[in-house]
Amino acid sequence: MLRKSKRHWYWLLLIPILAVLPLPWYNKLEPILFGFPFFYWYQLAWIFFGAIIIAIVYWMTEVAKK
Numbered sequence: 001m002l003r004k005s006k007r008h009w010y011w012l013l014l015i016p017i018l019a020v021l022p023l024p025w026y027n028k029l030e031p032i033l034f035g036f037p038f039f040y041w042y043q044l045a046w047i048f049f050g051a052i053i054i055a056i057v058y059w060m061t062e063v064a065k066k
Helices: 004-020 038-065
Strands: none
Touching: 004 038
């Protein structure tokens, strides 16, 4: 069981979820990056950022277990 002091790392998992929830705010065509409209590259960027955040949370909670 994780100590309570290490559970705060799980709050980072909300960042990618909350970043893509307000769809009307980023549902637009411009700016275009590498030929992709903003809508698509914003979501694609959050896939990579989400993977990084998940890796950080995993690493920090696994270190806490040891």
